[in-house]
Amino acid sequence: MNGRIVIVDDEPITRMDIRGMLEAENYNVVGEAADGIEAIELCKTHHPDLVIMDISMPLLDGLKASKKILAEKYAKAIILLTAYSDKENIEKAKKYGISGYLIKPIMEKSLTPMVEVAIATGTKAREYEVSLEKLTKKLSDRKLIEKAKGIIMVEQNLSEDQAYQLLRELSMNKRCPIAEIAEMFVASDD
Template identity: 50%
Template sequence: MRQRYKILVIDDEPITRMDIREMLQEVGYDVVAEGRNGKEAIELTQKWKPNLIIMDVKMPIMDGLKATKIIRDTSNSAVLLLTAYSQREMLVEAERAGVCGYLVKPVSEEELLPAVEMMIVRHRQAEA
């Protein structure tokens, strides 16, 4: 059942991408692609049409919030934001951009997996 949900992992840190990919793949999720910035997130979303995008906020070229705004205009992919910041202003901006949830880095498996499950449930409900 988990294989049906396509997931993108977008972060400028290769180790973060690898850790998240491995955590997800260990429990059977299908990580279809990875990217390093918001521009790649947009391109990969158009190509793969993922159900979920796990994306960092602070990245070069284009940050995660700008990318989310563009993605949400053309896709129904859920976006789970990764951030080192939990300031109120950033969270308000994330909500306006269409982010479905967020996790504060560093992300543990105990935090990531329930958040991914919740995003998938929301995605299913939105499609129904």
């Protein structure tokens, strides 16, 4: 399978047509929804690679549902479908981080490349987000350790190396990350 996809459109015929095109290209359609609320619930459950969603739907429109799905990281990418190409919706789509925008009627020759690119860019963006989160955590831990070393140096009259060695020994003896030990020193100093 090439990717896991949720299709969202209030028109059952449109969903059926899109499903047929996608399955012919070996994509796995993991769910279908008729409105934005159903779309959010399906994405919470399946965490698809891609959501293909109509903008104009009852209850909760595609733009609002897309904003929620992307903000909560329930899907890697979203392609919006619309019968109209109005500037306001295009601007909102760009602002929310939408990966693609297709005008109905959908043609297989335009859908397949758009799906492929959207899944690839969504996957790459998610990899970058994970890397950024890891780096941010490392930086935060490093700052915490440095602050704890400073506190230990002052309180126990130790050199920087000695303070760090103390943190490492405590970490090993207590079998917990050095950042957790450092956090205890910093919290107790507040």
